[in-house]
Amino acid sequence: MVPLPLAIHTAEQVRSLDRHAIAQLGIPGYTLMTSAGEAALTTLRSYWPAAQRIAVLCGPGNNAGDGYVLARLARARRLDVSVVAMTDPRSLRGDAQRAWSDFVAEGGVTREWSDDCLDNAEIVVDAIFGIGLSRTLDGSMCERIRRINECRASILALDIPSGLDADTGHIHGAVIHAERTLTFMGLKLGFYLGEGPNCTGIVMFDGLELPTAAFSHVDPSALRIGDDALARLLPRRRRTTHKGQQGHVLIVAGGPGMAGAARLAGEAALRVGAGLVTVATRPENVAAIVGQRPELICRGIERVDELTPLLERADVLAIGPGLGQDDWAQALVNHSIRLALPTVIDADGINLLAQSPSKGEHRILTPHPGEAGRLLGISTAQVQSDRLAAARGIVDRYGGTVVLKGAGTLVVERNALPSICDQGNPGMASPGMGDVLTGVIAGIAAQTAELAEAARAGVLVHAMAGDMAARRGERGLLASDLFNYLPTCVNPTQRF
Numbered sequence: 074m075v076p077l078p079l080a081i082h083t084a085e086q087v088r089s090l091d092r093h094a095i096a097q098l099g100i101p102g103y104t105l106m107t108s109a110g111e112a113a114l115t116t117l118r119s120y121w122p123a124a125q126r127i128a129v130l131c132g133p134g135n136n137a138g139d140g141y142v143l144a145r146l147a148r149a150r151r152l153d154v155s156v157v158a159m160t161d162p163r164s165l166r167g168d169a170q171r172a173w174s175d176f177v178a179e180g181g182v183t184r185e186w187s188d189d190c191l192d193n194a195e196i197v198v199d200a201i202f203g204i205g206l207s208r209t210l211d212g213s214m215c216e217r218i219r220r221i222n223e224c225r226a227s228i229l230a231l232d233i234p235s236g237l238d239a240d241t242g243h244i245h246g247a248v249i250h251a252e253r254t255l256t257f258m259g260l261k262l263g264f265y266l267g268e269g270p271n272c273t274g275i276v277m278f279d280g281l282e283l284p285t286a287a288f289s290h291v292d293p294s295a296l297r298i299g300d301d302a303l304a305r306l307l308p309r310r311r312r313t314t315h316k317g318q319q320g321h322v323l324i325v326a327g328g329p330g331m332a333g334a335a336r337l338a339g340e341a342a343l344r345v346g347a348g349l350v351t352v353a354t355r356p357e358n359v360a361a362i363v364g365q366r367p368e369l370i371c372r373g374i375e376r377v378d379e380l381t382p383l384l385e386r387a388d389v390l391a392i393g394p395g396l397g398q399d400d401w402a403q404a405l406v407n408h409s410i411r412l413a414l415p416t417v418i419d420a421d422g423i424n425l426l427a428q429s430p431s432k433g434e435h436r437i438l439t440p441h442p443g444e445a446g447r448l449l450g451i452s453t454a455q456v457q458s459d460r461l462a463a464a465r466g467i468v469d470r471y472g473g474t475v476v477l478k479g480a481g482t483l484v485v486e487r488n489a490l491p492s493i494c495d496q497g498n499p500g501m502a503s504p505g506m507g508d509v510l511t512g513v514i515a516g517i518a519a520q521t522a523e524l525a526e527a528a529r530a531g532v533l534v535h536a537m538a539g540d541m542a543a544r545r546g547e548r549g550l551l552a553s554d555l556f557n558y559l560p561t562c563v564n565p566t567q568r569f
């Protein structure tokens with residue numbers, strides 16, 4: 074399997090790559106299409122080796138061309154291929170028209186859509202629409218897509234699940250829900266936004282044999298967070314090190330009844346290797362926190378001035394988990410976030426910041442979509458409908474680095490491409506998971522000099538640990554289940 078690239082592109086950027094390949098590198102469009110069809114066949118044979126009955130659904134554009142090439146090659150391999158022309162193939166143009174003609178020339182026939190046309194298929198290949206989808210699908214196409222999703226076969230989408238907007242992840246009326254998506258030339262931004270994560274299944278990539286240099290010709294829109302930076306950020310420790318050299322995290326967390334949030338954030342910082350972690354919390358929480366995790370230092374705080382000596386000793390502050398929004402919490406937040414200390418602000422820290430906005434470059438804000446909405450004075454739905462714009466808006470208004478949580482967590486800072494995390498799973502939608510993320514980011518930030526890098530690494534490590542913990546099932550995953558796996562993720566040089 075070809076490793077996924079880090080670069081993520083819009084449809085226009087992929088088109089520009091396509092134009093570059095054809096015009097500057099002299100690779101004919103039909104050669105690219107043939108590569109796409111070959112890669113699709115390799116994927117079919119690799120992931121469904123026993124499947125014999127393949128249905129290929131072909132639409133009106135070049136995405137259909139990929140499908141016709143695949144169908145021709147699969148017939149040559151003696152697979153039982155049924156091609157359903159979703160629109161009249163005689164109106165195909167250019168490379169797609171040639172792909173259809175070559176398919177027909179080798180004895181291939183198409184059939185029209187009927188409600189039972191997928192009944193015998195083991196695999197359905199979606200070659201209906203690619204990145205050329207530009208408007209809402211009509212009612213009959215929406216109805217067909219619903220029927221395709223209901224069929225028992227596994228669905229392989231070519232380039233993009235039909236109906237998904239390649240740039241925004243919005244749905245144009247209806248969308249294919251694929252088990253796998255084999256995408257060509259560039260990962261599409263829409264896979265990671267809006268409904269994208271619900272539709273693509275496992276994303277696979279093929280570069281259509283373009284030379285590596287061709288990919289640097291077009292700038293991407295975002296970057297996937299890869300694990301390549303982890304080894305640099307979290308190198309093997311010197312044998313002579315001591316805990317004072319691994320960073321000191323201060324966690325200000327835990328209002329009444331919320332000792333658990335403070336403990337989760339505190340333990341997470343320890344589990345990613347922070348040298349010392351002090352938790353400042355309500356006095357009544359101290360016994361519970363220390364009892365559950367004796368390696369934490371825990372201080373009961375009644376008044377803001379008691380925080381001052383703790384802040385002086387800390388390398389990184391994390392503030393907010395389970396803090397509440399009462400006067401006590403308000404005083405702690407107002408006092409702490411004005412300091413120049415690198416600070417992770419989460420949960421009620423964010424809610425309080427939204428009530429009296431201020432700007433700071435030394436911050437990492439980690440809102441979920443609801444908190445992001447409060448920071449911007451808009452609804453959660455508005456945040457989710459354009460997550461990139463929301464994250465950028467928060468950076469503009471509040472400064473620093475923003476981690477907008479959710480499927481496809483975004484890490485956005487000024488003057489840099491946004492980063493997107495494509496790991497993690499829906500089991501992580503569970504209480505305390507954000508507290509763990511806050512501790513992970515703060516714990517890594519305490520060991521490195523660069524805050525935005527720590528945010529990216531923290532998001533990735535958290536997601537990786539979540540995926541490891543979810544191997545026995547997503548439903549029922551607890552935030553504290555991640556603790557067993559965090560050390561594996563933050564020791565990249567010892568992992569294998």
Ligand SMILES: NC(=O)C1=CN([C@@H]2O[C@H](COP(=O)(O)OP(=O)(O)OC[C@H]3O[C@@H](n4cnc5c(N)ncnc54)[C@H](O)[C@@H]3O)[C@@H](O)[C@H]2O)[C@@H](O)CC1
Nearest residue numbers: 102105106134135136202203204205206207208209210232
């Ligand atoms: N050289 C090439 O051109 C290559 C193209 N490739 C494939 O080509 C695809 C892009 O091809 P196209 O630009 O032709 O795009 P599509 O294959 O997505 O099809 C666009 C067609 O759909 C029609 N259309 C758009 N929205 C519609 C709607 N709501 N209802 C009905 N019809 C609608 C458009 O009028 C156009 O005819 C890629 O996604 C990829 O699969 C790959 O084979 C790589 C090489």
Ligand SMILES: [K+]
Nearest residue numbers: 199202233235
């Ligand atoms: K498709």
